[in-house]
Amino acid sequence: MDLRYLEDLELDRPFACGGFSFTRDEIIDFAARFDPQPFHLDEDAAQKTYFKGLSASGIHTQAAALGCVVRRLDDIAVIAGASLDRAMFHVPVRPDRHYAVSAWWHEVRPSSRNPARGVAALKGEARQEDGAVVLEFGVTYVMARRPG
Amino acid sequence: MDLRYLEDLELDRPFACGGFSFTRDEIIDFAARFDPQPFHLDEDAAQKTYFKGLSASGIHTQAAALGCVVRRLDDIAVIAGASLDRAMFHVPVRPDRHYAVSAWWHEVRPSSRNPARGVAALKGEARQEDGAVVLEFGVTYVMARRPG
Numbered sequence: 290m291d292l293r294y295l296e297d298l299e300l301d302r303p304f305a306c307g308g309f310s311f312t313r314d315e316i317i318d319f320a321a322r323f324d325p326q327p328f329h330l331d332e333d334a335a336q337k338t339y340f341k342g343l344s345a346s347g348i349h350t351q352a353a354a355l356g357c358v359v360r361r362l363d364d365i366a367v368i369a370g371a372s373l374d375r376a377m378f379h380v381p382v383r384p385d386r387h388y389a390v391s392a393w394w395h396e397v398r399p400s401s402r403n404p405a406r407g408v409a410a411l412k413g414e415a416r417q418e419d420g421a422v423v424l425e426f427g428v429t430y431v432m433a434r435r436p437g
Numbered sequence: 438m439d440l441r442y443l444e445d446l447e448l449d450r451p452f453a454c455g456g457f458s459f460t461r462d463e464i465i466d467f468a469a470r471f472d473p474q475p476f477h478l479d480e481d482a483a484q485k486t487y488f489k490g491l492s493a494s495g496i497h498t499q500a501a502a503l504g505c506v507v508r509r510l511d512d513i514a515v516i517a518g519a520s521l522d523r524a525m526f527h528v529p530v531r532p533d534r535h536y537a538v539s540a541w542w543h544e545v546r547p548s549s550r551n552p553a554r555g556v557a558a559l560k561g562e563a564r565q566e567d568g569a570v571v572l573e574f575g576v577t578y579v580m581a582r583r584p585g
Contacts, residue, residue: 323500324507326515339516339579347518348500352471355496359472367474368487370495373524378517431487 293365294435295407298394306361306390306413309353311345313384319349344381350388350424351376354415357390358428366433371408374427382423388415395427399434407434441513442583443555446542454509454538454561457501459493461532467497492529498536498572499524502563505538506576514581519556522575530571536563543575547582555582 313332320329324346327334335343351373382388392413399407409432415424461480468477472494475482483491499521530536540561547555557580563572 323504325504326507328517347521348496348503351521352496352500356471356473359474369476370526372526373495373499373521375523376521378519 290364295366295397295399295409295432296435298365298397298409298432300394300397303391303393304361306354306357306392308387308389308415309357310387311349311353311382311384313343316343316345316349316384320346324348340381342381342383344383347376347378347424350378350382350415351426354388354390354413354424354426355428358392358411358413361392365409365430368406368431368433371429371431374410374412374429376424376426378424380417380421380423382415386417388417388423390415405434405436407432438512443514443545443547443557443580444583446513446545446557446580448542448545451539451541452509454502454505454540456535456537456563457505458535459497459501459530459532461491464491464493464497464532468494472496488529490529490531492531495524495526495572498526498530498563499574502536502538502561502572502574503576506540506559506561509540513557513578516554516579516581519577519579522558522560522577524572524574526572528565528569528571530563530565534565536565536571538563553582553584555580 328338328340329346332343392411395412396410410429412427414422417423476486476488476492477494480491540559543560544558558577560575562570565571
């Protein structure tokens with residue numbers, strides 16, 4: 290496998306990254322550890338909230354979508370993650386449904402201090418089966434530039 | 438317990454939210470599901486990277502810190518999460534160390550369209566034992582205004 294470096298990334302061209310789904314138990318288990326709010330923990334309690342039913346924690350959804358991106362981009366020369374950029378939640382994420390993830394590079398910038406490195410920022414989205422965007426997210430990596 | 442509404446939040450006063458730590462297995466298990474990169478999955482592979490040893494996924498760290506905030510703020514009238522704001526990673530997060538979390542409200546804004554609601558944005562940070570900030574993060578909630 291050829292490793293792709295900072296200068297190999299193509300801007301603004303979306304690529305599919307597969308997708309994810311959550312079982313009810315996965316939603317509850319994640320929320321119990323990381324986001325214990327009633328609408329993520331219990332179907333009956335969730336029915337009485339704005340969500341009108343169990344919905345996944347936003348950070349669970351963001352993590353699952355990011356996991357799809359990381360699996361798709363297993364050929365890029367990431368040095369480290371610099372930031373997780375703003376994630377916006379538009380529609381509740383429900384158990385036993387499929388969400389499709391796509392992403393695109395939106396900024397690539399060589400470092401002014403270190404000629405071996407640069408920063409690459411990606412945006413992504415997850416869509417439910419009717420095509421509505423449920424999540425927009427972004428991540429910024431420190432990446433290696435092509436050697437030599 | 439008295440529920441706290443949008444107008445009850447005090448701006449710019451940090452409050453302690455406890456803290457978190459990860460075992461090696463927790464770091465690897467989370468990364469296998471959500472962020473499968475070598476420096477989060479395997480100690481030997483991680484030694485050969487920028488991180489020079491196993492480090493937690495950024496989104497794992499963000500989720501754990503957010504969990505501390507959610508547990509601390511179990512008395513606020515959250516309707517839904519609107520966004521997870523930018524999370525920045527400054528220092529690798531290692532197994533079996535303690536990280537302390539604090540947070541503060543930095544913006545509260547009543548809705549111009551719905552008099553029963555508003556938006557409240559929180560910023561937070563996690564610090565390692567020597568006081569260095571390892572993570573800065575933020576979350577924006579849709580909240581209820583005080584009834585009547």
